[in-house]
Amino acid sequence: MTLRPGSQASLRAANIRRVLNALRAxxxxxxxxxxxxxxxxxxxxxxxxxxxxxxxxVEVRTGVRGGRRAREVRMAGNDALVxxxxxxxxxxxxxxxxxxxxxxSGRRHECDVGASALxxxxxxEKLLAELLxxxxxxxxxxxxxxxxxxxxxxxxxxxxxxxxxxxGWGSVDPVR
Numbered sequence: 106m107t108l109r110p111g112s113q114a115s116l117r118a119a120n121i122r123r124v125l126n127a128l129r130a131x132x133x134x135x136x137x138x139x140x141x142x143x144x145x146x147x148x149x150x151x152x153x154x155x156x157x158x159x160x161x162x163v164e165v166r167t168g169v170r171g172g173r174r175a176r177e178v179r180m181a182g183n184d185a186l187v188x189x190x191x192x193x194x195x196x197x198x199x200x201x202x203x204x205x206x207x208x209x210s211g212r213r214h215e216c217d218v219g220a221s222a223l224x225x226x227x228x229x230e231k232l233l234a235e236l237l238x239x240x241x242x243x244x245x246x247x248x249x250x251x252x253x254x255x256x257x258x259x260x261x262x263x264x265x266x267x268x269x270x271x272x273g274w275g276s277v278d279p280v281r
Contacts, residue, residue, distance in 0.1 A: 120145055124153050128163065128180050132207070135168070135175035154178050180204065185248040190229050192218045192254050197225060199232040201240065204248075210236045218255075219270065222277040254279060 123143040128134060134142070140150045154176070157163040161181055168177035186209075191198040197218060200211035212232050218225045237244060256270040258279060265274040 120149060121153055121157070124150065124157070125162070125180075128178060133168075133177050133179045135170045135177055137175065138170070139178065184246050186242060186246045188233060188247055188250045190233075190250065190252045192225055192229070192252070194218060194255055197229050197232065199229055199236060201233070201236050201242070210240050212236055219272050219274065221273040222271070223273075225273075252279060 120143075123145065124139055127139050127142045131138075131142070136150050136154055137147065139145070139154070140147045143150070145153075154163060154165060158165050158178075163178050164181050166177050166179075168175055170177070185204050187202050187204065189198075189200045189202070191200075195217060196213055196215050198211065198213045200208050202208045212235065214228050214232055216225065216228055254265065254271065254274075256265045256274065258265060262278060262280045264276055264278055265271050
């Protein structure tokens with residue numbers, strides 16, 4: 106089916122994209138919040154959410170917003186996990202989240218991150234393994250990992266830029 110600009114079908118497709126973009130940007134929203142964010146009428150949002158729910162694209166649950174019951178909408182989940190690893194100067198923090206922006210578990214470990222890249226990475230790996238074990242999750246569910254380092258990185262990859270900041274990371278390519 107070809108959508109013509111200005112047709113009813115193209116307007117409907119554009120409105121569906123607006124709803125999906127709002128959910129991707131904000132995670133869980135009530136239908137009223139979707140209407141406010143997108144500028145669509147509550148009736149249009151209700152119809153679109155119903156259609157997306159029937160297609161399995163979104164999940165709708167009853168929740169509470171502002172002390173009132175509300176239909177909460179989120180992108181339909183899969184079992185994917187995402188991981189964030191923060192290497193600070195004196196700590197490592199690991200967090201495991203679902204694709205809906207909900208942190209499911211996290212842990213912090215105090216250490217001198219700059220002393221040894223191998224020791225810091227091993228500590229992060231251990232934290233992640235502990236978290237996954239406690240959650241009863243498999244490593245294969247991890248679909249993305251974000252890593253933060255307190256040092257400049259070359260835009261094209263390669264070793265950590267300013268070795269005095271992380272002295273034990275001078276020859277380490279964090280992307281690898």
